[in-house]
Amino acid sequence: MMKTLTTIRFFKPLACASLFCLPMLTTVPAIAAGNAVSGADVYNAECADCHSLKAGKNKKGSSFVGLIGRTAGTVPGAKYSDAMKSSKIVWTPERIDAYITHPKQVVPGGSMKYDGLDDAKARADLIAFLATKS
Ligand code: HEC
DSSP: OOHHHHHHHHHHSSSSSSSTHHHHHOHHHHHHHOOOOHHHHHHHHHEEEBBSSTTOOBSOOOOOOTTTOTTOOOTOOOOOOOHHHTTTOBOOOOHHHHHHHHHHHHSOOOOOOOOOOOOOOHHHOOOOOHHTTO
8 A cells, every 4th residue: 555655646746647657657666665855865966967957948968857757858959869869768767767777778879978876775766856856
């Protein structure tokens, strides 16, 4: 029950109008356990230089507003590599987790100059935080 509640809270900002949500709801509990408050610190330390939390404000990377659930490479005005634009990745928590663990492996030829975040808890916290901006 707890897990289900956490998962639902985690995805509340998503408009769950389509079947699209179902696979995510069944697969994310481990990641959804992240702490969004700690995740804000991870964001500031690791991502804020290149990704803003304001809609429409792109830095080196795209704005993080609405990241969860969107298709890779689709923020208007953001600069992307061809590799990212053609990746067809949908940014579920799992895909974000995989990408920030090994950016170069998940999007070979991508242009994000970030080596990866080894700490699984930090990644979970960060993703919980990003979900509050979606
Ligand atoms: C040095 C700048 C830089 C840092 C630091 C950085 N990114 Fe990125 N990020 C980029 C760039 C540039 C791209 C576009 C990559 C491409 O097109 O191949 C990107 C793309 C992304 C995307 C795909 C976005 C989309 O709109 O499809 C995600 C998700 C992402 N980054 C997450 C993160 C997270 C999470 C962190 C912190 C842990 C982070 N990035 C840190 C520069 C950065």
